[in-house]
Amino acid sequence: WKRGEISCIMWTFIASLYFKLCEFIKKSWEIGVNDPRKFIHCVKVGITLTVVSLFYYLNPLYDGVGGNAMWAVMTVVVVFEYTAGSTIYKGINRICGTTLAGLLAFGVHWVASKAGEKIELIIVGVFLFLIASVATFSRFIPIIKARSDYGVMIFILTFSLVSISGYRIDELFDIAKSRISTIIIGTSLCIIVCLIIRPVWAGLDLYVLVIGNLNKLADSFQGCVAQYFEEQTSDEESNKKMMAYKSVLNSKVTEETMANFARWEPPHGKFNFRHPWKQYLKIGATMRRCASCIEALNGCINSENKTSYDIKKIMSAASMKVGANSASVLRELAITIKTMTKSNKLDILVIEMNNGAQELQKLLKCYDDGKIEIPIMEIIEVVSVVSLLDEIVVRVKD
Amino acid sequence: WKRGEISCIMWTFIASLYFKLCEFIKKSWEIGVNDPRKFIHCVKVGITLTVVSLFYYLNPLYDGVGGNAMWAVMTVVVVFEYTAGSTIYKGINRICGTTLAGLLAFGVHWVASKAGEKIELIIVGVFLFLIASVATFSRFIPIIKARSDYGVMIFILTFSLVSISGYRIDELFDIAKSRISTIIIGTSLCIIVCLIIRPVWAGLDLYVLVIGNLNKLADSFQGCVAQYFEEQTSDEESNKKMMAYKSVLNSKVTEETMANFARWEPPHGKFNFRHPWKQYLKIGATMRRCASCIEALNGCINSENKTSYDIKKIMSAASMKVGANSASVLRELAITIKTMTKSNKLDILVIEMNNGAQELQKLLKCYDDGKIEIPIMEIIEVVSVVSLLDEIVVRVKD
Numbered sequence: 001w002k003r004g005e006i007s008c009i010m011w012t013f014i015a016s017l018y019f020k021l022c023e024f025i026k027k028s029w030e031i032g033v034n035d036p037r038k039f040i041h042c043v044k045v046g047i048t049l050t051v052v053s054l055f056y057y058l059n060p061l062y063d064g065v066g067g068n069a070m071w072a073v074m075t076v077v078v079v080f081e082y083t084a085g086s087t088i089y090k091g092i093n094r095i096c097g098t099t100l101a102g103l104l105a106f107g108v109h110w111v112a113s114k115a116g117e118k119i120e121l122i123i124v125g126v127f128l129f130l131i132a133s134v135a136t137f138s139r140f141i142p143i144i145k146a147r148s149d150y151g152v153m154i155f156i157l158t159f160s161l162v163s164i165s166g167y168r169i170d171e172l173f174d175i176a177k178s179r180i181s182t183i184i185i186g187t188s189l190c191i192i193v194c195l196i197i198r199p200v201w202a203g204l205d206l207y208v209l210v211i212g213n214l215n216k217l218a219d220s221f222q223g224c225v226a227q228y229f230e231e232q233t234s235d236e237e238s239n240k241k242m243m244a245y246k247s248v249l250n251s252k253v254t255e256e257t258m259a260n261f262a263r264w265e266p267p268h269g270k271f272n273f274r275h276p277w278k279q280y281l282k283i284g285a286t287m288r289r290c291a292s293c294i295e296a297l298n299g300c301i302n303s304e305n306k307t308s309y310d311i312k313k314i315m316s317a318a319s320m321k322v323g324a325n326s327a328s329v330l331r332e333l334a335i336t337i338k339t340m341t342k343s344n345k346l347d348i349l350v351i352e353m354n355n356g357a358q359e360l361q362k363l364l365k366c367y368d369d370g371k372i373e374i375p376i377m378e379i380i381e382v383v384s385v386v387s388l389l390d391e392i393v394v395r396v397k398d
Numbered sequence: 399w400k401r402g403e404i405s406c407i408m409w410t411f412i413a414s415l416y417f418k419l420c421e422f423i424k425k426s427w428e429i430g431v432n433d434p435r436k437f438i439h440c441v442k443v444g445i446t447l448t449v450v451s452l453f454y455y456l457n458p459l460y461d462g463v464g465g466n467a468m469w470a471v472m473t474v475v476v477v478f479e480y481t482a483g484s485t486i487y488k489g490i491n492r493i494c495g496t497t498l499a500g501l502l503a504f505g506v507h508w509v510a511s512k513a514g515e516k517i518e519l520i521i522v523g524v525f526l527f528l529i530a531s532v533a534t535f536s537r538f539i540p541i542i543k544a545r546s547d548y549g550v551m552i553f554i555l556t557f558s559l560v561s562i563s564g565y566r567i568d569e570l571f572d573i574a575k576s577r578i579s580t581i582i583i584g585t586s587l588c589i590i591v592c593l594i595i596r597p598v599w600a601g602l603d604l605y606v607l608v609i610g611n612l613n614k615l616a617d618s619f620q621g622c623v624a625q626y627f628e629e630q631t632s633d634e635e636s637n638k639k640m641m642a643y644k645s646v647l648n649s650k651v652t653e654e655t656m657a658n659f660a661r662w663e664p665p666h667g668k669f670n671f672r673h674p675w676k677q678y679l680k681i682g683a684t685m686r687r688c689a690s691c692i693e694a695l696n697g698c699i700n701s702e703n704k705t706s707y708d709i710k711k712i713m714s715a716a717s718m719k720v721g722a723n724s725a726s727v728l729r730e731l732a733i734t735i736k737t738m739t740k741s742n743k744l745d746i747l748v749i750e751m752n753n754g755a756q757e758l759q760k761l762l763k764c765y766d767d768g769k770i771e772i773p774i775m776e777i778i779e780v781v782s783v784v785s786l787l788d789e790i791v792v793r794v795k796d
Contacts, residue, residue, distance in 0.1 A: 028536070031538055031539060032535065038535065039535070042531040042532070042534040042535040045530055045534045046527040046528070046530045047527070049526055050527045053558065053562045056562045056563075057562075070562075070563070073558050074559070077551065077554050077555040077558060121455055125451065128444075128447055128448055129444040129448045132440075132444045132448075133443060136440040136443040137426070137430065137436065137437070140429055140430070141426050153476070156447075157471075157476070160471050160475060161471060164451045249647075249686075249690070250650055289693065291690075292647070292690030292691075292693040295687065295690040295691070
């Protein structure tokens with residue numbers, strides 16, 4: 001009996017584990033199905049690794065680089081990233097860091113070898129301590145952290161490896177030379193595969209993100225106003241749209257990382273060198289300010305203070321108009337960014353929106369009452385933010 | 399004459415470069431002076447690297463691990479991070495990733511070696527491709543990305559290195575053994591130095607950040623209300639305090655990273671295992687909602703619609719009271735989190751704040767007018783958010 005119970009428990013456990021595993025695999029698979037570029041990225045990594053391992057397998061290639069082929073493999077694993085920009089960033093950082101550190105370590109080694117064996121050890125140790133500390137400190141400096149955090153790490157790594165090896169290995173220069181050449185081989189392979197087979201551009205992603213966020217804001221804002229004044233039955237679809245502003249609020253770090261990588265990318269598609277990535281960040285910041293206004297507006301809508309139906313009705317038309325106008329300004333902005341042209345329609349829309357807002361204010365002065373104003377004042381607030389946004393975009397178009 | 403001009407330009411260039419460099423060094427130095435733990439971290443890295451290089455220099459140690467001592471150096475450079483939590487996270491990930499990948503690679507090597515030499519190469523290549531692709535894909539899965547992104551990278555690295563080496567090197571097992579042992583030596587050294595010499599706890603930093611953010615919110619909120627109703631001459635000091643909420647808005651990623659690392663840390667100070675780090679994230683999310691209300695409120699204050707002086711005066715007392723009450727609730731919350739005790743005063747303060755808000759609403763109903771309500775309704779909004787926050791904290795205290 002007891003044994004039966006135990007085996008029963010065991011089987012339930014295994015079955016639940018199996019179902020959980022299935023669930024997990026299903027969910028993971030969906031991640032890839034939603035964005036097939038992720039599958040392609042994995043295949044690209046697999047191909048690059050297999051190609052680089054040929055350096056080791058094939059005799060003629062092996063004779064060239066020898067055991068240092070390992071470094072090409074390591075480079076591929078570490079440098080190959082999802083977007084083209086980050087792969088190029090890491091590759092260039094790795095090559096520069098290795099080369100600089102190698103040269104410096106040779107210098108130290110040369111100086112130390114002039115002294116006796118005992119003193120050599122001390123000199124190398126002191127330099128290792130000093131350079132590692134200073135380089136580690138430099139990683140705290142914001143500009144170095146943004147541009148070459150990885151490079152500094154590789155610098156420390158290479159410097160310590162070379163200066164330590166210098167003590168025991170004599171043909172140090174040959175080793176360093178073949179190591180750097182394998183790293184260059186690995187990096188070039190990564191960059192080539194990354195750029196040739198269906199590249200994923202950080203710049204394009206940033207551009208799509210900004211346009212998407214503008215549309216999300218327009219949807220949320222219009223949705224909020226509509227729900228408040230029309231007492232729409234809030235189905236799931238419209239609720240989801242209304243909550244879209246939340247993802248805009250939290251997009252800061254994603255945008256900054258992408259803009260940072262986009263700077264490393266060669267011209268592609270509609271983007272050339274020196275594309276104004278920084279302007280996208282400014283638009284992003286303004287959008288976040290807009291989104292927090294919507295958050296506050298949303299809070300007011302959901303608060304317990306309900307306004308009487310009559311007052312709502314009076315304000316409804318004007319408010320809805322402002323809501324629709326602001327949303328169409330945002331959507332037009334999204335289109336101008338998308339097509340990268342200056343739109344004449346935008347100016348007209350902004351004027352319309354401002355007129356709508358002024359109308360609303362007039363209405364307010366006539367029927368002044370204690371409760372209805374919040375969303376309207378919010379709208380005015382959003383309108384001012386939107387016009388600010390507009391100014392920025394006009395600058396971007398230049 | 400021409401030569402004189404050139405040398406003049408050259409000297410100006412060098413001088414400006416020199417001044418820029420001085421500026422840069424001064425700024426960098428200030429980063430360290432503002433947080434001396436950063437200096438200590440750099441010294442710690444230097445010491446650990448120098449100690450680990452002894453493995454290479456000293457003969458008895460060298461005889462033990464041989465050329466594989468390199469791996470200990472690499473581990474130290476890569477694993478040693480600023481906070482204790484992230485060092486432990488990376489160290490454990492590195493050890494687990496290496497061990498797992500090593501075992502798997504041995505399995506593949508064993509299977510492949512049973513086949514002929516030609517087929518061996520194909521089997522190893524196919525496995526390398528498959529495992530690298532699948533492992534790369536797993537890095538896109540959110541839970542794996544959060545917990546063991548680094549571990550998976552090390553897994554791919556080790557698997558490819560071991561399976562490729564297996565083709566040429568015969569005493570593969572010995573190499574793998576000594577490599578894993580050097581990695582364990584490097585990791586242990588890192589963790590020991592990190593925990594013994596002035597450790598930097600991610601948990602403590604998170605705790606300080608949350609408390610600081612609560613106080614910042616209180617300052618900003620009170621400052622906003624005061625500026626609006628008292629028409630304070632806004633000096634730089636108070637302006638800086640008012641803008642403090644902006645850093646709260648953007649703290650999401652920092653908080654999440656810290657909470658992620660805090661989970662790996664052993665008990666320290668007032669924190670034990672299973673300290674409710676997730677609750678800090680919830681408080682953080684609520685604080686961000688609060689901060690976006692303050693952002694909207696701030697927008698209203700700075701808008702062009704100025705209310706008449708009389709109306710402001712009527713509302714002033716009640717609004718200021720609500721402002722002060724909310725701020726003191728936030729400050730009391732900060733104290734309760736700081737001392738990790740349940741405060742009785744908090745409940746009283748919340749009741750006071752709610753009373754104040756209701757008073758304000760009554761006042762609103764009496765003197766209803768079209769313009770003054772925004773900040774007040776905002777206050778009510780903030781009040782409701784604060785009471786929500788209160789509920790969360792009560793849960794945290796359990």
